[in-house]
Amino acid sequence: MADRSSIEWTEATWNPTTGCDRVSSGCDNCYALTLAKRLKAMGAAKYQNDGDPRTSGPGFDLTVHPDALDIPYGWKSPRTVFVNSMSDLFHARVPLDFVRRVFEVMADTPQHTYQVLTKRARRLRQVADRLDWPANVWMGVSVETAKELPRVDDLRQVPAAVRFLSCEPLLGPLDGLSLDGIHWVIAGGESGPKHRPMDPAWVSQIRDQCVQENVAFFFKQWGGHTPKAGGRTLEGVTWDQMPRTVPA
Template structure:
């Protein structure tokens, strides 16, 4: 439940919570649900509950054992701010992130309302990056909720990008990731949608990262947009090794 990652914008994953439920259109073909079903069928003990929300108390302090600094995607197989994750459990995860100051932790949620409500009770050290998923223009309110948090780095994950988002207000947003959906039921992403977000990032001086075109066989389509690769990250001070 804590391992190196093939996700282009991070280096490792850490899953003290597994399992989730669908809340918006971006969840329709959830990769984590498909993976959890495979792991359950293989008898993985972490998935005895399938994709029901499950707390793994024994994994909370795992990043403290990793001495080499790395970018860590928190709960890639769940959502930290799901209603079934208790406040105290979230605070214990934050405690580990606070103590593991040499790592950079990247949290992504679709439950932005709970994020904004709980944020004042959490200790937002500078090594914690908070993001929200924005798959289309129907969920732009998530960005406003994100802006209300004191996270040092705030980012958007426009993946899977399912439609045009031509009026992004990126005030207070440090980073935008864009990517197409992948997998057997992948819905196509139009080039114009990705280019529009890239141009808005340039105009508003926000770092832009193009993750992938996606598709049924995503490796065939790569991650070149308009003739180049976009691998920008927020301009922040890097954590110091412990």
């Protein structure tokens, strides 16, 4: 957990689970996997379980942390919280009962806004009707290339108050993207020593579609060797829109 986050579109992070496994091209240079290895070497208790080296890595095995469920109750001021910046709540090995407990905490703390992001959109859709969806939970899916567009169709079937897309790292054009039922789109390039470049046309296409369809658009970064290397202006404009209202 971090009471403050450097991620531009949130204020804090909360990790009731840690660890994950690669599932698509956007995972190839996973920042969380690299960070988990470092945290394990530092002795961090939450990062001592090693994942399968074929899909995960040191300190990055999927692990649930029941003791972390109390953390949001201790935050005195309201904040926007990215849930599981170091994991995926809808990973197949996260028990549904534990997912429910996370949702109960979010419902119990309506002063906070929770942003949940997953690449496991199919499981999300399959269990969505077995979860209670409070109005302060925003649900998103990652969409890195057009190959992942079916995740958006899964998300559309989820009764979240706000549904959003994280097109980061954006690795190709999203031709065929439909924003029906989507309230917010984040886009951004990859960062790190092995970053893959992002074509400006891919970003402009998404931005233009959001403007045309009145969907909030947030441009996080161009990426590069470091997250801030390329800045975050798009054609001279900083796009930091957030969903303006919670849909009924």
